[in-house]
Amino acid sequence: MKLENQQQEHTGSYYAASVNEHTSYPQLSDSHEVDVCVVGAGFTGVATALTLAERGFSVALLEANRVGWGASGRNGGQLINGISGSAKVNKANGGNYDDLLWDLGWRGNTIIRERIEKYGIQCDFKEGFVEVAVKPKQVPWLEEYAEEREARNFPHRWEIWSREETQDKLGTDAYHGAFACFRDGHLHPLNLCIGEAKAAAGLGVKIFEQSPVTHIDHGDHPVVHTAKGQIKASAVVLAGNAYGQLEPKHLSNLVFPAGSYIIATEPLSDDVVAEINREDVAVCDVNNVVDYYRLSGDRRLLYGGACNYSGRDPSDIEAYIRPRMERVYPQMKDVRIEYQWGGKIGIVLNRVPAVGRVNGNVYYCQGYSGHGVNATHVMGEVMADAIGGTLETFDLFANVGHFRIPGTRWLGNQIIALGMLYYKMKDKI
Numbered sequence: 001m002k003l004e005n006q007q008q009e010h011t012g013s014y015y016a017a018s019v020n021e022h023t024s025y026p027q028l029s030d031s032h033e034v035d036v037c038v039v040g041a042g043f044t045g046v047a048t049a050l051t052l053a054e055r056g057f058s059v060a061l062l063e064a065n066r067v068g069w070g071a072s073g074r075n076g077g078q079l080i081n082g083i084s085g086s087a088k089v090n091k092a093n094g095g096n097y098d099d100l101l102w103d104l105g106w107r108g109n110t111i112i113r114e115r116i117e118k119y120g121i122q123c124d125f126k127e128g129f130v131e132v133a134v135k136p137k138q139v140p141w142l143e144e145y146a147e148e149r150e151a152r153n154f155p156h157r158w159e160i161w162s163r164e165e166t167q168d169k170l171g172t173d174a175y176h177g178a179f180a181c182f183r184d185g186h187l188h189p190l191n192l193c194i195g196e197a198k199a200a201a202g203l204g205v206k207i208f209e210q211s212p213v214t215h216i217d218h219g220d221h222p223v224v225h226t227a228k229g230q231i232k233a234s235a236v237v238l239a240g241n242a243y244g245q246l247e248p249k250h251l252s253n254l255v256f257p258a259g260s261y262i263i264a265t266e267p268l269s270d271d272v273v274a275e276i277n278r279e280d281v282a283v284c285d286v287n288n289v290v291d292y293y294r295l296s297g298d299r300r301l302l303y304g305g306a307c308n309y310s311g312r313d314p315s316d317i318e319a320y321i322r323p324r325m326e327r328v329y330p331q332m333k334d335v336r337i338e339y340q341w342g343g344k345i346g347i348v349l350n351r352v353p354a355v356g357r358v359n360g361n362v363y364y365c366q367g368y369s370g371h372g373v374n375a376t377h378v379m380g381e382v383m384a385d386a387i388g389g390t391l392e393t394f395d396l397f398a399n400v401g402h403f404r405i406p407g408t409r410w411l412g413n414q415i416i417a418l419g420m421l422y423y424k425m426k427d428k429i
């Protein structure tokens with residue numbers, strides 16, 4: 001089987017240029033036997049492997065390229081509570097799981113904080129995530145967030161910002177108001193992923209890079225194959241997300257890859273930082289097709305957005321994203337862009353992560369619809385619970401029906417692109 005993402009080094013992102021350490025785990029060769037084999041070393045795979053290892057399972061983690069090579073090492077770094085599609089998960093399970101899903105939506109946030117602390121991971125973590133209204137009609141949505149926090153006696157800091165406060169704190173008149181939550185935050189995602197993988201390796205997880213899985217022989221003890229080796233396990237977890245192509249009979253056209261793109265400016269002066277983001281928060285608008293930005297640890301503006309379903313990255317990402325940044329920050333027009341990159345988000349039609357089993361002992365977990373730093377960590381725990389025999393939370397997600405668009409992935413992408421065009425037009429109204 002030929003995999004399009006076979007054995008590549010990291011993309012030319014700011015993150016790849018600022019890693020704490022370059023990983024060089026061996027390629028898989030020969031035969032190995034473990035309790036659980038995890039395929040894909042993004043946040044989902046690494047979190048699953050680490051949680052299992054913390055619970056005493058023997059684990060192998062196979063990555064086609066490098067740890068964090070996919071979306072996990074390229075994303076906006078915004079740590080945002082919630083799991084997309086939670087309301088649908090609740091509805092599909094009879095409607096009594098609202099509180100459980102609310103708590104679950106914060107669990108990844110807690111896991112990440114604990115792991116940063118426990119394993120000493122340097123990933124520039126900062127508290128503060130701000131959702132901004134780009135239109136007056138979006139302000140009541142932010143007020144609803146506040147009402148929910150109040151109703152739930154949310155114990156952490158949050159604030160509603162008026163138009164004037166938003167302008168003062170973010171140095172732009174592009175927004176009509178904001179909701180700030182300081183339990184959320186932002187971080188260097190590739191350094192987090194590499195740090196968590198290192199913690200897993202420290203607990204005995206056998207990590208193999210440059211080892212694309214070609215196929216799985218199913219059975220009581222499935223065998224996972226790469227070109228040069230194989231792993232026999234009692235259970236397998238597929239965590240390839242938008243880059244995954246295994247088990248097409250069960251998984252094709254369930255998750256669609258959508259490109260999202262980021263530019264990183266040169267480091268900004270103290271004056272500019274004080275003007276545009278003195279509280280050093282992550283910012284995301286509440287459109288259907290979002291723009292998002294934050295400052296890096298060395299105070300570059302990382303500005304991202306724009307979804308593309310064509311399967312082809314724009315030839316000039318700066319030309320694609322820069323006008324969006326300058327609409328918000330016209331004062332940035334002379335700032336130099338030093339990095340530009342993109343990655344693939346896994347979109348699911350109903351926005352509920354696609355969680356389930358190919359058969360009794362081959363599990364999958366993918367498709368966070370652009371909202372995965374927190375959710376992947378929740379799901380790592382949910383997958384580890386399921387493998388350990390506690391299936392309640394896993395089943396909440398697995399019970400949700402998913403529509404698979406018939407035909408090729410190309411056709412599916414065109415259908416999704418049409419849907420997104422509708423939402424983009426709605427954002428403009």
Ligand SMILES: Cc1cc2nc3c(=O)[nH]c(=O)nc-3n(C[C@H](O)[C@H](O)[C@H](O)COP(=O)(O)OP(=O)(O)OC[C@H]3O[C@@H](n4cnc5c(N)ncnc54)[C@H](O)[C@@H]3O)c2cc1C
Nearest residue numbers: 040042043044064070071072075076078213240343372373
């Ligand atoms: C540009 C961008 C910005 C984003 N911004 C944010 C944000 O700010 N906040 C947020 O919450 N979410 C964001 N997201 C989404 C978030 O990054 C993802 O939801 C999350 O990283 C998914 O993690 P994952 O481990 O499931 O998948 P990935 O990180 O994509 O990892 C999958 C891995 O599986 C490997 N793989 C695939 N097939 C095989 C195989 N056959 N054998 C071995 N390995 C295989 C791949 O090489 C890859 O490394 C963003 C995504 C992108 C692309």
